Amino acid sequence: MSIASKPAGVEFRNVSRLYGNTAAVNDVSFTIEAGTLVTLLGPSGCGKTTTLRMIAGLEMASSGTILIGGKDVTRLPATDRNVTMVFQSYALFPHMTVADNVAYGLVVSGVRKRDAAAKAAEGLELVGLGGYGQRLPSELSGGQQQRVAVARALVLEPEVLLFDEPLSNLDAKLRRKMRDDIRELQQKLGLTSVYVTHDQEEALAVSDRIIVMNKSVIAQSGTPDELYRRPKNRFVADFIGGANLIDGELVGRGGGTATVALGRLTLSVPDPGLPAGEVLLAIRPNAIRLRTGETGGDGIPVTVRKATYLGSHMEYGLTSEFGDLFVVDPNVASPVPAGASALATFTGDGIAAVAR
Amino acid sequence: MRPRSAVWLALGWVGFALLPWFAGSGTQPAIAPPSPGPAGSALIDGLTSGRWWLLPLALPLLLALAVTALPGLRARQPVVLLASGAFGLAWVAAQGFAIGLNGWAWTWLGALFGPLPLGQGGFGAGAALTALSFLFLMTNGFAGLGFMKGDRFTAGAIGLVLAAIAAFVFLPVGYVLSGAGDTGTGGFSAAALGARLAAPDIWRLSCLTEAKSCGVVWNSVFLAVLTGIATTLLGLAFALVAVRTGFRAKKLLRVLTVLPIITPPFVISLAVILLFGRNGTVTLAMSDWFGLPVSRWIYGLPGVLLTQTLAFTPISFLVMIGVVQGIGPSLEEAAQTLRASRWVTFRTVTWPLMRPGVANAFLISFIESLADFGNPLILGGNFEVLSTKIYFAVVGAQNDPGRAAALGIILLCLCLGAFWVQRQWLGKKSYATVGGKGDNGIPSQLPRGVKIAAYATALPWAAFTFVLYGLILFGGFTENWGRNNSLTLRHYIAAFDLSWGPGGLIWSGRAWGSLFTTIEVAALSAPLTAAVGLLTAYLLVRQSFKGRGAFEFLTMLSFAIPGTVIGISYILAFNQPPIELTGTVTILIICFVFRNMPVSIRAGVAAMSQIDRSLDECSLTLGAGSVQTIRRVILPLLRPAIVASLVYSFVRAITSISAVIFLVSPKYELATAYIVGRVEQGDFGLAIAYSSALIVLMSVVIALIQFAVGERRIGRRTATPVTLQEKPV
């Protein structure tokens, strides 16, 4: 006996969830491929948890259809869905030992006690907690409790495994380790996972795809790379990776790229599919380079307001005719001092145009 | 749904076709009693003895059978189950109320349909089972249609609780309302109702202007407010000392506070009389030493207030200890890390978190006081309160049920009002503080001022209680307290004598009969009360369904009905078919269940709202259904609430007097009623001896229940070797 997986895809078709008259989730549609890890990313209150709970069956959709593994489960209660969840608070049963917690789902679904215990032990082994079975949850550290919650959700071999901000109660170092462990486990077992977080770095690190939500609707979905390099709107551009947002004008396009005018400068960006005219340029902090001692050329004149040395790179705050700019520069050997004038140039990558 | 519906359907058929439809044969003098066994079932009786009105019950049963058995009709099953269950239930009730012992219960029905050849008796086992089956078929139908999130268990539980409350709370109260407007000739008139409700001896305020007593309403309210405040403060003090201080003799404190719970309330009255009555120890000492005149000052408001405070402080303590324990220490620790001093933490975090619990404790004591009967009966003197007035309106020379009913309505309204005020104040706060995580930190120590206040309140009171108990236990061994203090076993022998006769052991003491009945009734009602109460609490806290607000309101209403009102309403309602229960042991059990359910619900609600919801939700995602989740997650975490409910309902069944004094019969006499009878005869010795025996008995049982249910196993880190966490009482 070993822990296998039966991954299934998830599909939302025009799903809404209303509380009174306000929509926590508003007409949301997406597809999650079996065996992938998809993140729901967005600021607090945007409807991520509600979406996740609708997949679990803890919340019923007000309208729309939810499919898991191609079957319509819209009206199916949580008990009857083969979906498990790792709760933000871990929700470990405080009156049961760690082993009993992990075996719980097996026992209640009628697996024989001995088999359940064996499988629970295996689950604990899988998350690196072999030998902790007889402890109470209160006798474990936060990170260990987290692992127990994961093991408990895993041993049922769910079609979909849900995580609701699983790392928010852990310290930063542990968070990085746990997120790598979760990702590794998910890939090893080929699980379908839906992962909720408000931390864009976490989302970029673990996801096959990311669904960015804002104000109850999907802002954009795609692979981490797509979202970072080709954000579709101001919100996504800003939320993922952070960007300098400055006004520009789309003046021409061809061959998948578009030309944008910024003052007397022209830049080429991936074609955003927008009509010619006013656009917003999202310029990543690391897409700007500073040059001193030169004038003219293909840059814009700036004044260095602030320079911060961070070991691996420099951070600059610049003042320019287009507003303030934030720059991350790997060149620490010859930093530009604060107060100096310089020329800011733009590297080809890391600039995108979005609608104003 | 199919298997469970099928089971209920089968039981419905059993009830309809096999079990005797009517209750025991002796209850139907006007008709040929149906013989027990198959011949007495509704089906056979309807076919052979002319009670044709029973036969339509076959229709819903057949319909339900068709949709359950025939695969082709299964799509319609929920609708049909719902309809047939509802029709069946309605028919059972309608024919039961419309046709009494001697034919039509109301003359206009006779005028409409012509006379009936014969009447019918009260519902029996068959009727009860069939009605239950209809109820669950109906709720299964509801769930099948997608209500209550399609959860059959929730639907069934709501249906069951509602039906039970309707039958055993609202139906009797309805009889009281109609009784208050009784014209004396069997009719109802609003004028009669108004006149009874507005009687001057109920409402007058003459005590403010002249030296006469005030209306009975003002007496009751004044007493209840004082008792509520006193018990809440004491309960809080006890809880704080027990949970949040390093007090060494906590065990003793526990024992002392548990003692009054296991005592019938009027026993404290007896002890108070032994101390402060005309022959009381303190009274005699005061007159010897200081020449104070011997007076009857204890008979009246002071005595009743004192005894009620003694009697209800432990209940308040039970409520408060749950509240104090349930406050997640991490919150207080958080406040302290935010630079709040102990006192600021207490004021800004601990106290606001406890406030709903405090309000809750006050509410319970206020209503207990309004409803209390034993203490005002013994110590009230000329200080009349509503509950005693109701009693004397029924049993006294007046024998005026209409007046009793009117007083009952006023008492009821007072209690309802108390609930309303309380709910306004409580608002809609929910404090889930024991989270899903196991580690909640260490309960913080109290600020100095609060600690001193708590000690200063709790400890003297504990000492006083201790003295009273010494008196009770000792008083049973004296010949005649205050006058002849020589020692004797006479009273115990009179009560609990055993002898050997030709047939073996003879229970020849006078107390045995009532004692056995009391234990039987208490043992049967305690688990039922806890079950119904916690089930209701679960529905209220954990399930959201359409009409939850209304459901909550109904259970709340049943909270507010005082024992005296229940007592009189049960006599009025269950003295005649279709539900004929007076003189049986069943009516005593039912009375206790619905009388004590409120505290069980309260305990359950309080405890359940402190368990984080994510625990249930997690269990659901792990494939456990509602029932499994309750059994494996909620119940184990609710152990303190279960213990509280069991203890409370068992003890109340033994100590309660207000409702049952109306319901006991020579065959089923209860200990309390017997003791009060002895007191009225002036036989203090036997009364005290019997009470002491009860106290000892109840201590044993509580210890056993405590042992059987065990304690909550939530590992919190403990501060020092001296644990701050306490076992539930």
Ligand SMILES: Nc1ncnc2c1ncn2[C@@H]1O[C@H](COP(=O)(O)OP(=O)(O)O)[C@@H](O)[C@H]1O
């Ligand atoms: N039970 C509820 N009743 C009313 N509003 C709710 C409820 N649950 C969530 N909401 C609202 O729905 C919105 C989305 O909530 P949620 O899905 O929890 O957001 P998040 O993205 O932070 O997880 C929020 O504005 C929240 O206030």
Ligand SMILES: [Mg+2]
């Ligand atoms: Mg959330």
